Amino acid sequence: MPAAAVPRRILPVIVLSQFAGTSLWFAVNAVLPDLQRSWALPPDALASLTSSVQLGFVAGTLVFALLMLADRFRPTRVFLACCLLAGACNAAIAALDGQYGLLLALRFAVGFLLAGIYPVGMKIAASWYREGLGAALGVLIGALVVGTALPHGLRALVGDGQALPSVGGLLPWQAVVLAVSLLAAAGGVATAWLVPSPPAGNGVPVRPRALAAIWSEPRLRASVFGYFGHMWELYTLYALLPVIIATRFAAGEVSMLAFWAIAAGALGCAGGGLVARHVGSARVAQWQLAASGLCCLAAPWLLVAPEAVFVAWLLLWGVTVAGDSPQFSALTARNAPPAVVGSVLTFTNCIGFAISVASIELFVRLAQVVPLAGVLPWLAIGPMLGLAALRPLVRLHQEPRNRAVRS
Template structure:
């Protein structure tokens, strides 16, 4: 019996290691997700500089933002159909997409004002983000199966922080060298961070066996429509996506309506978008008591109210304006993890991967429509007349979510 003891001890140690991932794993994955997703709206943070240097039209902010979203839709479909993250080690996929995304993002410095080239580069960045954001989720799911719900909130919060980061870097750049730090430095800093995130993941996060992804099947579209609770969660998410990215794109315009100077506008934009991290993490904590559906409803209702209050808040005293903008930022993004959890939980197990893929793709396609509409409207009309219409998405989402709220069966994820 004594001779068998070392083998038993080794087996127990292996099981313990699998049950408790090394402490470094989650911070590295979260940090890499944060760094990689900073590529998403890197151009938006320096858009005033690009318009001044290259004479880009006002509509360019919408065009370039939409290009990233469309690239992400295309990338998500291609990666899912080709089962890239199942055929290759996920950390290597994450590394490759982070390095390529960083290079493509930096290549915009060579665009020399060519809007078609910038659109192509932003589309490519969006395509490569499909190998960063969803693949990062897959890596986390392999390591944290038992508490994925809580981890999901932190990871999506990291995505929100990454989205805000370029604005923060632009604000910091105005503090140095008498505010003369060139916009190119901000773009290169974002690229460097994204590359480092990919390297950190490949270096410090070993690949772990994951549940193989099922092939994408169009049957999932039928499941979305025929299952009442799944339809409720998916259409709630669609309403959320109508508002979310249009808000992110329009935040600098809202900030510029009240503060002057590139640094001040960038700083306020950073904090407004970054507040979504608090909403994601706070929502994850609230789920333990109230359940995902009720938390998503509360946040979607609050963000809808923020849309409707825009005409008053845009001219409110500065402290009230800032509080409104931060509350909106926290709630417009904070329900993202809950809709992901609800959709995954309500989807038939046989097609859950397909449902999530199609839901994400349709949601991001909706965001393209809303970005184009609201950027064009904001150029033609005052913001106070435009922003309330963002509430249409949350209102429709809340109406469709009613089946999820009749019974609290979604509880604590």
Template sequence: MSSIAAPAPVPVPIPIPVPSRILPVIVLAQFAGTSLWFAVNAVMPDLQQQWGWPASSLGTLTSAIQLGFVVGTLVFALAMIADRFAPPRVFLVCSLLGACMNALTLLANGDMGFLLVTRFCVGFLLAGIYPVGMKIAASWYRERLGAVMGVLIGALVLGTALPHGLRALAGAASVGGATGLHAPWEWVVVGVSLLAAAGGVATAWLVPAHPDAAAHSTTRASRITPRALGLVWHDRKLRASVFGYFGHMWELYSFIVLAPLVCATRFVGSEVSAAAFFAIAAGFVGCVGGGLLARRLGSAVVAYVQLATSAACCVAAPWMLGAPTGVFIAWLLVWGATVAGDSPQFSTLAAQNAPPAVVGSVLTFTNCIGFAISIVSIELFVWASGIWALADVLPWLAIGPVLGLLMLRPLLQDLPETSTGLSR
């Protein structure tokens, strides 16, 4: 009598426990590494005074780092760097090199060309810090990725604000007098570089690559394809998600650059840096709080409400600049929370509505175009703020959010919240 052998049982993969230290280390490392982004912006008043640079230099240096990030994002994606090499090692190398490039600011000695090159290089290396940090988190937290990304992007916002906080502390120390401590702007640059380097070392030392990361990369990694650009335009939901993000990017980085100028209308000295720190850092609350609300309301609704709120803050600027101090501070904090708080939601929407086969390409191209838009916006608004009063300039920031709101309308009836992407 013959018999048919039963098929061998398929082994069920055993869930790999996530060490409790992983998320705190990644969050702190993301916070430390992204502090490189606006390190020079925080000390620009000192550089302009010491080297006689014009007000327009603020926009030029910021655009250099944004352009570096665009180029770096494309290079890292096309070369599949984070798939070919262990992401924690990529994070380490980019953090150390970024810290060194940032420290070279100390050698600029008024040479704008030299500083433009170093800022471009920092932006390029940030493409191996911010997105790679997201990739590391995604490998460990696949089930809770939406909530984790909200915290990680919030950490990025805090890192962006940190140099302003360091400058405020340095200014307070130099004026404090009791200890006679003098803290020049160089201390801020060095402090940020040391912090970024420490974040890279901590990641490489304490965050191992996920045990399944190698197999995951070889089976799921796909090359960047220009076909994704056509899908962005022709797919209705994807177009709504991506163009909503573009409107968000028109406002976000211009707000970050102009925040110290806005604060200078009400405060003086180190108070300006302290106020700018809190205004930008408020985005952490917006990111985390928005992520929690999105679990109930959906990403489209949360993104729409936050984008509408930040647009209203732009339009209200002429009245808020002359409002009582308490109202002024509340307006600035609400603006800071909502201008950055919708970032995780646009990440979610782009990833949800992109076809799985090209989601990496969609996110890469979306990031690059969004940051290119931010370069145009920064240059335009820094130039305009040098000619006209801020009360006349700030309302025009609402153009991007308003267009983004119009594009998002088709998504308002959808309330998905299951996954997230890696754009900001």
């Protein structure tokens, strides 16, 4: 469909709906201090709860792809159903009373259903923006980043349990959880109501031979392994940000700075997309991956730097740790064999999120027994390996355009 024929409302609706739906991703992480205070959760709760969402997303991505749900049914209806169900699962947490096992199960369910929100939202966008999708990609991934940050911002506004003793008879952490759930549901309704979707039945089945292509195609291997290095760092940083900030700030300030540090990634996504038009996605990904890796290595000094420098470091890290996501998306889609593009993207994302689980489990648990100054520099392993993998594409000055992959 030509870009000129696309109604003006389409991209804003998709972006806002994507933002609303993906706000579920870190909804519990944002209120975890309140849950730990109220429920006496185990020390490893941060690692376990974050990993549950990531594992749910991996499982959901595979199931949605293998069953071709977004092809058998209209994508906007799949998006709506997943937003409503994920919002309900998230809202159910407010009714729990210390049942940690159920909390883990609900987080896994939310992650599973997010596979019908973020990737399917991208599919809807691709159906409308076959021309100029590259420009839309940075905005869409930026919406994911701000959505991920939103629960921290809401917690900062609501308070840490003392600023507001109750909201409609509920504790503040419950108000945050319910607000995010309602927002996700509203995003699903908005897309189903305002965004037409193409007819069902035009998909391609997942093909296992795409795994061989990831390894055997040099250019594809370069972009995919660069993405894996990016995923080693990204979600582990998001999980640890409140812990890092808490070394210098108190409760409400922790949530607000965590919001701004994560949301800053949207600037990296949008700005990186503009720069990539002139120098190519590979160079932009290289620059941002190198910058975030340096932020890891500089942690021992910047953790004790003056407050303004400390805050600037976290904001820069937030910009660069997420800003390369759209570029890896474009690189992988461009370099995948046309016959197995969808399969390559599915497997790449599943492996990438599985890597994030391993990193989260390792680093979050290490941070409980080792000072952060001794933990954070090791996050640079991902960016360093990613940069090494990416070198062939940088040398080739490739200019991938108008394809997308979930990140």
